[in-house]
Amino acid sequence: MSCLEVLATGPLSTIQDLGRPGLAGIGVGRSGAADGGAFRLANRLVGNDETAAAIEVTLGGLAVRATRDLTASVTGAPCPTTVDGRVVAVNSVLRIPAGAELRMGVPGRGLRSYLAVRGGIAVPPVLGSRATDVLAGLGPDPLTPGELLPVGPAPARFPLVDVAPVAMCTAGEIVLRVEPGPRHDWFADDALATLVSRPYEVTPDSNRIGMRLDGPALERSRTEELPSEGMVAGALQVPPSARPTLFLADHPVTGGYPVIAVVTAADVDNAAQARPGQRIRFRLRNGFKARSA
Amino acid sequence: MRFLRCADSGLLIELADLEAVQALYAVLAEDPPEGVTGLVPAARTLLLHLDPRANAAAVEAAVRAVEPRDGAPASGDLLQVPVVYDGADLTEVAELTGLTEREVVHRHTSAEWTVAFGGFAPGFGYLAGGPPELVVPRRTESRTKVPPGSVGLAGAFSGIYPRESPGGWQLIGRTGLEIWRADREPPALLRPGVRVQFREVP
Secondary structure (H helix, E strand, O other): OEEEEEEEEOOEEEEEOOOOOOOHHHOOOOOOOOOHHHHHHHHHHOOOOOOOOEEEEEOOOEEEEEOOOEEEEEEEOOOOEEEOOEEEOOOEOEEEOOOOEEEEOOOOOOOEEEEEEOOOEOOOOEOOEOOOEOOOOEOOOOOOOOOEEEEOOOOOOOOOOOEOOOOOOOOOOEEEEEEEOOOHHHEOOOHHHHHHHOOEEEEEEEOOOEEEEEOOOOOEOOOOOOOOEEOOOOEEEOOOOOOOEEEOOOOOOEEOOOEEEEEOHHHHHHHHOOOOOOEEEEEEOOOOOOOOO | OEEEEEOEOEEEEEOOOHHHHHHHHHHHHHOOOOOEEEEEEOOOEEEEEEOOOOOHHHHHHHHHOOOOOOOOOOOOOEEEEEEEOOOOOHHHHHHHHOOOHHHHHHHHHHOOEEEEEEEOEEEEEEEEOOOHHHOEOOOOOOEEEEOOOEEEEEEOEEEEOOOOEEEOOEEEEEOOOOOEOOOOOOOEOOOOOOEEEEEEOO
């Protein structure tokens, strides 16, 4: 039954799918792949449903051995990838013969890569999902060497293309579009202008829950306590440090600090590819102005 | 009702008070408008998670057309929670409230609490409906490790820690009840709308 043997994991490799929507009422966030676009592509390349589980690899370093013939794909941050020592292309359909090893090196740009296998990783779901939620402690534990992963039955449909043309992860400054609110009125008049005027740096204190950013302070005009309220992925929550935290897939269901602006849904995937040390520039989406009357 | 956009990912609805949140949540949870993928009730707000392709203006119009229903979401469930009242902050709570420790326990067990909303951790429910005398601030410093089953107070709420975690609530007791188990159906005993009666046990 087990079809993938984990040989090495790099800094962090977890099993992910599209998460657990609709359970916020009992304190469970959505979780799931941090870069949903890359994750879906990985599944599509091997003919899986987009809901199949795959492996999210942070900063490369994953090595697996196939215990039977497998069809796989690697997407997201472009890792130099080999099958039994031969270099293979990312964003393509890969054949891994029984006994062969697939190794993913450290990507030159981007942070999170996805390894999908035809049939999906078939560990038992928890609350309807196989995603590892590092905040809630739900789903399978992060992968460890020696682990054997089951792969599900192949879907009826076959891979349609050999290679997908994909925009490269940005190596330099990442531009993320934001919209003001929901609590920008809790900040000083110039705070939104400050947010978009100069870049922020991704600090090492970043994970699947969120990304702490270093840069210009966003001063508040209201200092009373905000009763906790629901949070979305992409929210820029501003704690007392006055530097924003950008919420990612495993963000808390609710939060008690005001959110000055939210990264648009389409750009949250790009945010999830930002590496510690990389710079992020926020840009107000068309139609929004930094200063409200 | 004030509608605050969270880009194309959400719509935050600000309401007058917790009762108004529960009244709106009760109706929307049963029949969410098209494009709404999740609801997060909180103390004064209700967040609607949106499919980014959803028409937020249409969702807002649909919510405005809703007739909120009085009271918490219909659940009817009454959960008895056995508690040993020997919490590390029981003395502190007595001092803060001007009550004796026995009076704190009496008021905590006399009230009928209702799960208003979840959050903080899987299975953690914010229990509302307690007596005004038991309103206490959070601890000035939060503990790094609160044992699972700890029963606490913070603000106007009571809560039970589902598993070991950091936490700043004033701990008054502990229960052996397993309030969260991911492999159980339902996994959370404390779901919005569930009524809770605390019972003192030796």
